[in-house]
Amino acid sequence: MGALAAALPATEIDLDLARTLLYHMVMMRELEDRIETKLYRQGKVLGGCYTGRGQEAISVGSAILSQPGDWLTPSHRDMGALLIRGIAPKEILAQYMGRAGGLTRGRDGNMHMGCAKRHCVPIISSIGASVPVAGGLALAMKYRGESNVVFNYFGDGATSRGDWHEGLNMAAVMDLPIVYLCNNNQYAYSTPLDRQMNIDDVVERAPGYGLPAEIVSGNDVLAVFKATRRALEHVRGGNGPYLIECKTFRMSGHSAHDRAEYVPGMLREEWSRKDPVLMLQKYMVDREWATEQDFKQIRKGVLDEIDNAVEWALAQPFPDPSTLEDDVYETAPSGGRLRSAP
Amino acid sequence: MGALAAALPATEIDLDLARTLLYHMVMMRELEDRIETKLYRQGKVLGGCYTGRGQEAISVGSAILSQPGDWLTPSHRDMGALLIRGIAPKEILAQYMGRAGGLTRGRDGNMHMGCAKRHCVPIISSIGASVPVAGGLALAMKYRGESNVVFNYFGDGATSRGDWHEGLNMAAVMDLPIVYLCNNNQYAYSTPLDRQMNIDDVVERAPGYGLPAEIVSGNDVLAVFKATRRALEHVRGGNGPYLIECKTFRMSGHSAHDRAEYVPGMLREEWSRKDPVLMLQKYMVDREWATEQDFKQIRKGVLDEIDNAVEWALAQPFPDPSTLEDDVYETAPSGGRLRSAP
Amino acid sequence: MTETTYVQAIRAGIWEEMERDPNVFVMGEDIAEYGGAFKVTAGMLERFGEKRVVDTPLSESAIVGAGTGAAINGLRPVLEMQFADFMACGFDQITNFAAKCRYRWGQQIPMVIRAPAGGNIHGGPFHSQNVEMPYVHTPGLKVVQPATAYDAKGLLKASIRDNDPVIFLEHKYLYRSVKERLPAGDYTVPLGKAKVRREGNDLSIVAYGWMVHTALDAAAQLAAEGIDMEVLDLRTLAPLDREAVLATVRKTNKVIFLHEDTLTGGLGGELAGIVGEHAFEYLDGPMVRIAAPDTPVPFSETLEKAFLPTVDEVIEQARNLHRY
């Protein structure tokens, strides 16, 4: 589990798929939970600490449809996409802990991770900046005549940025193969939707770019899966980009230090009743595909995996300070050290 | 003529208004013509040389409705707006010639002019950058509880820029008093609309910001006038911004050095039949408000004005090089000259 | 009397200016109800209302552009960038428009752009940068970075009253790590004036922001060895107080330029240019630059520590230079 399936991705909703989705959602939930409520508080994780709690269905339900040659640009709430692409929990943990064994070898922290080999662009911290970059990834696919696509993830807040607009517009003009996945969790940090935009739904922007778009429940992993499948049919068919707006809610502060007192309690309560993990489990139980017992086992398996991964990550060394000046350029500039002249 | 009317602007279409509109359109046409086909070729005008030939109805038909306390941010095709705000042809000519008597006193050139006193922001050369700035001008109006508005002019090309998006979105969220006037002349430099956007009309973007919008013939000055009047009613009423898309065509190269061979001949021909000056004149003749004789006289008056203005401008000195370092800051930094340290 | 932290001093400075002048207002992301990512504007919404404490969408370019427009139309905006790193998203508005208004058309832009900058907080490549140089390099802008709570308040108040656009860089590590007793009531610290933080005769060190403290710590230790180092705090980076820089070099004849920013293209070079041209005859030794190396700001503690200039490094270089 966890490795990028060598075969083509699943396209039918069956027990196998449901179990795969559930596994990744539970892994994301528990891994983030371990990071935020344990490792961060223990001081093992420094810097910012963002989670996608309550939003697991979005990255999991979509990325599961990615093919090996596709590229993904996950946002800071999309750990599920990294897991599905085969990035191991231990790599993620080492990243959070700033260890040499992490995905950026300690050069960057927290969710600012990705992996060229597994076609995941690490988060570009400047919100919205990934949108034009997704365009370029897709342009190269079109250039070579591949049928691959880019999965470009962002939040509602990103839609206020100029880069978002420039990127969508250019991709639409050039018919680039991109599935845009907006996680509309109704807040950008503390800013509610009505201070971000004068519309109800992000999809209302799509006609302005000539893009097809749809709204989907972002907490229903199967709905996300189906919408992504529709989008991929359109996009892989060479018809240009497609926007999916996933309605969801951020079941945490913006980051670990934020108590989110600006969120009305009712809203959080309302959304806690739509927990994506529980929703999928209910679906499986209704179909008699699984029992509570199975879920417990899955969770137990995940927690064991995490225990091992934490152990591994904690044992990783911190980066050697002598590597500080490596990899700024392909070849170190003559004149030796960068700190001072020859 | 030419001075910002002390009284409230005209709101009814009558002979007086028609004559005023015609005067400004003819002045813009002839003044730009003098600059491009005479002074530029004679080497009296240096740098770039952009005209709004064929687009005069847009700035004239809208700016005529501006009140003294309003602010305008004209684009490089909107000389009519400057004229209506009381900026004299001689000031414009001195600007183009880089003279000390020009609106930027030789510090900037060509259409990069405006005037704080007359509430015209000089062109910001970075296309699209005026849109957020218009938001700030409007924010200050709202802050003080004024009923003034901002007239924000831009071309179709500007709508591809991130600033355009950020500016419109913020203004919509904040209900700022702005009339957006898009001159859709179907090209951004050499780039036709279908390489700029995947939609037919710029107004298709308005719903994405929750903005009211309408399309109007940008070559029909009375149509522009009426649309602006409608927009102002909305905007001065405190209902937030409003977008008018003026369909038009650039009857010149992008600038004086561009022969615009990329424009299909038919297109130019088609639009030459919709000359905004001739259209207004026909309207006046149909109503027996004026005769060809009157038009000749108006044109003659304009040409005389221009002759005098050229003479004045040519007699203006170039900026004194000793002023080079003035006005970078309110108070010159201690340490004296900026070229070198004390 | 209690002590005031650097971040509290900034908050007090804005607060007092908003009380004093109804045209002053604050605008930025998450600054109203939330009080800003670093809580600088906490409580202002309650006191001054929505009109003067303006939350914006996530749009740095529009924030700067709108600030400039508001300044043109008579207001005195104090803008908050959530992190200095994201000022890059408004770079065109700042450098191509706001900076040039006075020169082009005589239009003043009394605007302050506040931005939390600097490292030593495990912020990594996107939340730790020192962004001063592109703005120091842009004629028409002023650039300020206070090192103390006193200066933070006084320089900010002076910046808000200034009629030119000011980039006000607040050091995130100093926010809560430095504090002092502040005088009651109104005071300002003039822009464009450096300050000798420690008098000395053997050599000089020129620094700003957090590095002033690094320099002072080093100077204290060096004093024990009998090396008497003068510490000059630039406070304003543009326009630079060239006289003060030249004066300290003319006095001690040896100089170190210290900054947290990366070496190449950093302010140290500019200072070397000024001194190398105008106080060359006074120099009794090489001009030493201590700066971060030319890499992105790394996240991990081992790397960030190696990246940031340290007290030990200053001491070592000062000893060498003194010995020279």
Next chain:
Amino acid sequence: MTETTYVQAIRAGIWEEMERDPNVFVMGEDIAEYGGAFKVTAGMLERFGEKRVVDTPLSESAIVGAGTGAAINGLRPVLEMQFADFMACGFDQITNFAAKCRYRWGQQIPMVIRAPAGGNIHGGPFHSQNVEMPYVHTPGLKVVQPATAYDAKGLLKASIRDNDPVIFLEHKYLYRSVKERLPAGDYTVPLGKAKVRREGNDLSIVAYGWMVHTALDAAAQLAAEGIDMEVLDLRTLAPLDREAVLATVRKTNKVIFLHEDTLTGGLGGELAGIVGEHAFEYLDGPMVRIAAPDTPVPFSETLEKAFLPTVDEVIEQARNLHRY
């Protein structure tokens, strides 16, 4: 054999690289049918087709972002900014993302951003700027500015083959004002290597871009007076060829730093920093900086002339320094 202008050399350099490597493509505003504002890409659409000669909407940030994405996914984009001044609109993409990919995740970005820069063309505040310094200041970027047609072609070809992001600044005034005979066929000029354009013994001048010609003109006149000035053309501004700078200073013991960019925060300071630290013992006189004053670039001829450094100014300063 006919002579090739600087602009033709650039065009030829791109053309040859596109012939050589199918992953090289050009992208920018008005570059396809129109051939670009300065006609650098004229004819390429016909030769290479729409796929490899890509017109974009008016979106600098998206151009840079898409270029970076394409580079990640295996292509070698050569982007055109219509004017260097508007790179400011893509500043975040360039400095915060493209520059940091290798450091953060080992991802190479083989991308060239071409940008027509510089003045002396009556371009005014928005079409004349020298924008190199913010990029020189950003670790991870390379910055190049050729002074001759030979270098324009050779450096551009080297930049296209380089696996790091390169800001390639073309001087607009040189486009059609310099030309020379170029060797037939393929050649490159290595990045990171300065070139002595004129040997001399009395003093050195370090310049780049158009100012190399100003320096050479001054040197020719000074020679008639018996002053023998060495002229070093930096060619690559980042990473700087520090050894070459130090070598010329160690040879002549006196140095002038000349650039068209404004003084404060310009490259002259960085050069003074390098020399003041590492060749201090060799200096027999102050380090002189000649640069434009700290103002926006003015439009009018009288002002632009006063703004730009001149041959006469170089001669005067060289005489003074020689006399020192």
